[in-house]
Amino acid sequence: MAAQSSEIDAIAGVTITTTAVSKAAAKCIAQAKGEIPIEVITEPSQNGDGDWLGTEPEIADSDITAEYETEILVIGCGTGGMFTIAATAEEGAKVIGIDRFSTGVGIRDDLAAIDSRYQKEWGTKIDKFDYITMATQYAAGHINQDLVRLFCDESGAAIDWYGDRLAERGVELWHEPGDSVDEARYEHFATGHSPRWTGSDDGQGGELDGNKILYDYALGLGAQFDYNTKMIKLTKENDRVTGCIAKNGDDKYVRYTASKGVVVCTGGYSLNYEMIEALQPWNLRIIGRNGSEPGAFGDGIKACLWAGAKMDETHSMMMFDRCALRPDQETGAETAKAGDNGFFWMDSQP
Numbered sequence: 563m564a565a566q567s568s569e570i571d572a573i574a575g576v577t578i579t580t581t582a583v584s585k586a587a588a589k590c591i592a593q594a595k596g597e598i599p600i601e602v603i604t605e606p607s608q609n610g611d612g613d614w615l616g617t618e619p620e621i622a623d624s625d626i627t628a629e630y631e632t633e634i635l636v637i638g639c640g641t642g643g644m645f646t647i648a649a650t651a652e653e654g655a656k657v658i659g660i661d662r663f664s665t666g667v668g669i670r671d672d673l674a675a676i677d678s679r680y681q682k683e684w685g686t687k688i689d690k691f692d693y694i695t696m697a698t699q700y701a702a703g704h705i706n707q708d709l710v711r712l713f714c715d716e717s718g719a720a721i722d723w724y725g726d727r728l729a730e731r732g733v734e735l736w737h738e739p740g741d742s743v744d745e746a747r748y749e750h751f752a753t754g755h756s757p758r759w760t761g762s763d764d765g766q767g768g769e770l771d772g773n774k775i776l777y778d779y780a781l782g783l784g785a786q787f788d789y790n791t792k793m794i795k796l797t798k799e800n801d802r803v804t805g806c807i808a809k810n811g812d813d814k815y816v817r818y819t820a821s822k823g824v825v826v827c828t829g830g831y832s833l834n835y836e837m838i839e840a841l842q843p844w845n846l847r848i849i850g851r852n853g854s855e856p857g858a859f860g861d862g863i864k865a866c867l868w869a870g871a872k873m874d875e876t877h878s879m880m881m882f883d884r885c886a887l888r889p890d891q892e893t894g895a896e897t898a899k900a901g902d903n904g905f906f907w908m909d910s911q912p
């Protein structure tokens with residue numbers, strides 16, 4: 563710190579650690595100076611003309627190279643998708659999950675619930691009415707209370723179910739309530755649950771995670787996963803969505819038809835700056851760093867709108883914005899690299 567440098571004295575016997583600390587410090591210094599921009603991912607389709615929705619692509623039948631039939635089609639194998647695929651396979655349905663990446667984006671570790679068996683064991687009791695009131699206040703009333711109530715009523719069972727899947731692979735799920743901190747000035751609800759991954763391996767030389775556990779579980783129940791398969795548009799029969807047209811890893815169009823239902827779980831649109839600019843411009847002015855789920859380009863939202871869906875008027879986006887911003891940096895799409903924080907602005911000049 564005194565030298566304002568990453569050069570530190572090597573300590574004999576811990577060369578690897580010394581080098582690692584030195585490298586990490588150098589990177590931090592460069593980031594603090596704004597020399598390492600955090601990559602902003604954009605889609606080629608974001609052409610900047612403001613027409614974020616565009617028109618539904620026309621794809622001729624003659625361009626379809628393969629057809630797949632199933633009972634349930636799940637588009638997007640992230641958090642929502644993996645739970646849906648596993649649950650429908652468990653019910654005995656023939657289910658196919660597709661994802662635009664080589665695997666889904668995975669399941670976050672800290673999962674909230676009310677009245678799980680873990681909470682009951684620890685004596686954690688959350689008043690559902692208080693919880694709905696808090697959520698309504700947080701959202702300044704722009705909330706579907708029925709959905710929050712659904713979370714209050716069903717999340718405990720969902721977490722118990724997930725806990726069973728983890729336990730089958732030798733992983734414990736802990737109720738981690740977090741701290742109730744007076745300084746935080748908001749009401750704390752002890753909803754957290756986190757898996758203890760330490761030492762858990764997937765039997766194939768890799769580390770276990772929630773995605774692998776639900777993938778293996780669903781696969782064992784007969785589910786099919788088609789990765790590197792990007793949904794382009796939904797298809798309809800008599801005004802009912804019955805499937806989709808997707809592009810597979812060979813850049814070829816394929817068609818999926820589902821006899822019982824199509825579930826769109828493609829996440830949000832926080833990596834689609836044209837959509838943010840059009841739908842939440844005020845947020846673009848205040849964000850400093852865009853920590854989003856990969857794949858959050860709004861593909862599913864656009865496809866649903868093309869198919870005739872109506873969009874929630876007071877929606878939000880799932881983006882983490884934790885960082886520091888140089889005094890001379892502005893926020894917005896182009897500068898969503900460094901960050902902002904009302905109490906910690908740093909001048910890189912000493």
Ligand SMILES: Cc1cc2nc3c(=O)[nH]c(=O)nc-3n(C[C@H](O)[C@H](O)[C@H](O)COP(=O)(O)OP(=O)(O)OC[C@H]3O[C@@H](n4cnc5c(N)ncnc54)[C@H](O)[C@@H]3O)c2cc1C
Binds near residue numbers: 643660662666861
């Ligand atoms: C940094 C960060 C940390 C978070 N931490 C937590 C946490 O600790 N606990 C918690 O509960 N929540 C957390 N969240 C929120 C959580 O990740 C999301 O709420 C959740 O992932 C949303 O689930 P989803 O199924 O709607 O979308 P996602 O999980 O984003 O899944 C969408 C899937 O759809 C795929 N997809 C997208 N477009 C297409 C297409 N055209 N065709 C095919 N597939 C497509 C994507 O590749 C992805 O796999 C966090 C979010 C972020 C950004």
